[in-house]
Amino acid sequence: MSKRIEVNDLNVYYSKFLAVEGVSLTIEPRTVTALIGPSGCGKSTFLRTLNRMHEVIPGAYVKGEVLIDGNNLYGPGVDPVLVRRQVGMVFQRPNPFPTMSIGDNVLAGVKLNNRRMAKSDADDLIEKSLRGANLWNEVKDRLDKPGSSLSGGQQQRLCIARAIAVQPDVILMDEPCSALDPISTLAIEDLIEEMKADYTIVIVTHNMQQASRVSDRTGFFNIAGTGKPGRLIEYSDTTTIFSNPSIQATEDYVSGRFG
Amino acid sequence: MSTTTVAVPLTNSLTAGKLPRHSGPVVLLVSWLVTAAVFLIVQLSGASTSFNVAGTLFFGTVLYCIAIYLLSFFVEGVRKAKDRLVTALVTAAFVIALLPLISLVATTVISGLPAFLTPTFFTSSQRNVVGPGGGALHAVIGTLLITGLATLISVPIGLLSAIYLTEYGRGRLARAITFFVDVMTGIPSIVAGLFAFALFSLLFNDPGIRFGFGGAIALSVLMIPVVVRSSEEMLKLVPNELREAAYALGVPKWLTILKVVLPTSLAGIVTGIMISISRVIGETAPLLIISGFTASMNYDLFNERMMTLPVFVYTQYANQGTDTQAYLDRAWAGALTLILIVMVLNALARLIAKLFSPKLGR
Ligand SMILES: Nc1ncnc2c1ncn2[C@@H]1O[C@H](COP(=O)(O)OP(=O)(O)OP(=O)(O)O)[C@@H](O)[C@H]1O
Ligand SMILES: [Mg+2]
Numbered sequence: 001m002s003k004r005i006e007v008n009d010l011n012v013y014y015s016k017f018l019a020v021e022g023v024s025l026t027i028e029p030r031t032v033t034a035l036i037g038p039s040g041c042g043k044s045t046f047l048r049t050l051n052r053m054h055e056v057i058p059g060a061y062v063k064g065e066v067l068i069d070g071n072n073l074y075g076p077g078v079d080p081v082l083v084r085r086q087v088g089m090v091f092q093r094p095n096p097f098p099t100m101s102i103g104d105n106v107l108a109g110v111k112l113n114n115r116r117m118a119k120s121d122a123d124d125l126i127e128k129s130l131r132g133a134n135l136w137n138e139v140k141d142r143l144d145k146p147g148s149s150l151s152g153g154q155q156q157r158l159c160i161a162r163a164i165a166v167q168p169d170v171i172l173m174d175e176p177c178s179a180l181d182p183i184s185t186l187a188i189e190d191l192i193e194e195m196k197a198d199y200t201i202v203i204v205t206h207n208m209q210q211a212s213r214v215s216d217r218t219g220f221f222n223i224a225g226t227g228k229p230g231r232l233i234e235y236s237d238t239t240t241i242f243s244n245p246s247i248q249a250t251e252d253y254v255s256g257r258f259g
Numbered sequence: 260m261s262t263t264t265v266a267v268p269l270t271n272s273l274t275a276g277k278l279p280r281h282s283g284p285v286v287l288l289v290s291w292l293v294t295a296a297v298f299l300i301v302q303l304s305g306a307s308t309s310f311n312v313a314g315t316l317f318f319g320t321v322l323y324c325i326a327i328y329l330l331s332f333f334v335e336g337v338r339k340a341k342d343r344l345v346t347a348l349v350t351a352a353f354v355i356a357l358l359p360l361i362s363l364v365a366t367t368v369i370s371g372l373p374a375f376l377t378p379t380f381f382t383s384s385q386r387n388v389v390g391p392g393g394g395a396l397h398a399v400i401g402t403l404l405i406t407g408l409a410t411l412i413s414v415p416i417g418l419l420s421a422i423y424l425t426e427y428g429r430g431r432l433a434r435a436i437t438f439f440v441d442v443m444t445g446i447p448s449i450v451a452g453l454f455a456f457a458l459f460s461l462l463f464n465d466p467g468i469r470f471g472f473g474g475a476i477a478l479s480v481l482m483i484p485v486v487v488r489s490s491e492e493m494l495k496l497v498p499n500e501l502r503e504a505a506y507a508l509g510v511p512k513w514l515t516i517l518k519v520v521l522p523t524s525l526a527g528i529v530t531g532i533m534i535s536i537s538r539v540i541g542e543t544a545p546l547l548i549i550s551g552f553t554a555s556m557n558y559d560l561f562n563e564r565m566m567t568l569p570v571f572v573y574t575q576y577a578n579q580g581t582d583t584q585a586y587l588d589r590a591w592a593g594a595l596t597l598i599l600i601v602m603v604l605n606a607l608a609r610l611i612a613k614l615f616s617p618k619l620g621r
Contacts, residue, residue, distance in 0.1 A: 053503065053506060053507060056499075081509050081510070081511050084506060084507055084509040085508075086509075088508070089503075089507035091507075093500060095500040095503070097501060097504065097519060098523060099522040109508040109509065112510040112518050113509070113510055114514065159504070163507070166509060
């Protein structure tokens with residue numbers, strides 16, 4: 001299920017503005033990779049290029065290549081819709097669909113794509129996904145209530161359930177815990193730990209402890225100054241980044257001396 | 260004895276002077292009574308022949324504003340005093356805005372009820388009627404048919420344009436559409452009528468053409484910009500995060516629009532459509548030009564003149580026969596019917612908005 005991601009010399013532009021420059025890295029299957037760095041250095045921008053979500057923003061485009069199991073996302077004739085079915089995404093702010101119930105939110109990937117599904121299969125999928133997102137016990141009695149009736153942390157786990165219900169190979173998470181309390185954060189971190197068995201996960205976070213707790217490898221992004229492009233400064237095993245980084249800027253950042 | 264008592268300060272430092280409850284209404288009543296007394300004296304002294312109700316209410320309210328401000332200023336302090344003064348002013352402004360509306364509805368109901376309640380009003384037309392009697396069925400049917408068709412034409416065009424503008428439109432074409440929609444909002448309704456008339460008289464080479472369909476086209480010209488504008492605003496309100504959430508699930512754009520964006524904004528869109536219907540249902544000038552007027556039933560939008568309620572009101576008023584009162588009564592009854600139709604539509608819109616609005620809360 002999970003896949004290997006290979007990024008070669010990727011530049012991301014917003015119209016004329018070069019936001020991220022020259023990123024090359026390889027992400028192994030069944031690992032968690034954390035992206036850290038100061039605000040505005042292009043972490044979200046880079047993350048969104050991994051499933052072509054940046055194309056939603058007018059004027060955004062990339063140069064370079066992203067290979068998922070050898071298939072170039074930016075090759076000619078690639079359909080971004082098919083890419084996103086393989087590479088799911090969880091956003092910083094929980095965004096369940098307000099017109100749908102909790103159950104329908106989990107099934108959104110199926111229902112919105114007009115696919116039919118037998119009632120029993122649908123129920124199984126809902127239960128499996130909600131269990132996968134550690135939410136089943138809290139909502140199993142109110143699956144027909146609106147998704148917005150949950151707490152923020154529950155909504156975020158609902159969004160994770162929604163993302164894994166389409167059975168992607170890769171899951172991207174952009175600061176998934178930044179709006180959550182420590183307990184929900186822990187629940188999601190545990191979840192990431194479990195999900196690692198099946199998925200390749202890339203997570204953006206501002207929380208160093210979180211990065212060191214959940215990830216196997218860590219990438220540090222930085223910018224030289226405002227208006228300059230963001231770059232991948234160092235990419236290595238998480239333990240190395242946090243205990244023995246080879247670049248001074250990384251050490252300054254992880255030890256809290258700037259940024 | 261070893262009971263320890265917590266020292267309670269004699270005066271709570273958080274309290275401030277406060278006027279007794281209901282002092283607002285009481286002061287208002289007193290102000291009115293005082294002014295009423297003044298006007299009564301004026302009347303008794305022979306300076307005026309009748310008691311001035313409007314004057315009493317107006318000066319009484321002014322007196323109230325001053326009195327409550329001063330009272331509150333001395334008892335409660337300047338912040339509360341200002342609050343009370345502004346509350347009084349805002350409430351007065353609201354009442355003043357409401358007065359003409361209430362007066363209008365009351366007049367229409369009182370003048371319209373006699374003819375409205377005649378048994379034939381909703382069962383027959385004005386065919387061969389010269390005195391009292393007859394009905395407005397032909398006009399009700401005409402209004403429903405023409406406005407209904409106009410809605411059928413405008414809603415798809417308007418809604419699709421709004422979707423284009425919010426979801427797809429970039430660059431010159433979108434800006435041109437926005438510009439023309441803005442211009443169209445300002446078109447005087449008579450121009451829309453003349454446009455439809457010119458169009459169809461040229462198309463069918465008939466300088467005296469009159470038919471219901473033309474009226475529907477004229478109304479659509481007026482309605483489309485309203486639908487575009489209101490739907491566009493509603494679609495823009497849908498958070499981008501929901502669109503992104505759908506894209507991230509691998510949902511194509513058109514399905515995202517159809518199944519996420521539209522349902523989320525449906526309540527607002529429906530309300531906008533209802534408002535646009537209310538906007539055109541009372542149009543007289545364009546319908547007078549292109550649909551004409553008639554005293555007979557006509558269910559065919561594509562043939563012959565077709566009566567509508569506003570035009571019915573107009574013709575009843577403009578061509579009063581010998582029994583003037585019968586015509587005036589029918590004019591008012593027509594106006595009352597129109598108001599009722601608009602009210603029913605609005606109630607429907609609210610109901611629909613309530614049924615479809617995204618379920619928030621628990
Ligand atoms: N939609 C956009 N249009 C133009 N420029 C953008 C857009 N989004 C982001 N940028 C620019 O791209 C650069 C990188 O932004 P990005 O959102 O990727 O930062 P980030 O690392 O995710 O920051 P944060 O930690 O605050 O989320 C910034 O300079 C930002 O101003
Ligand atoms: Mg970000």
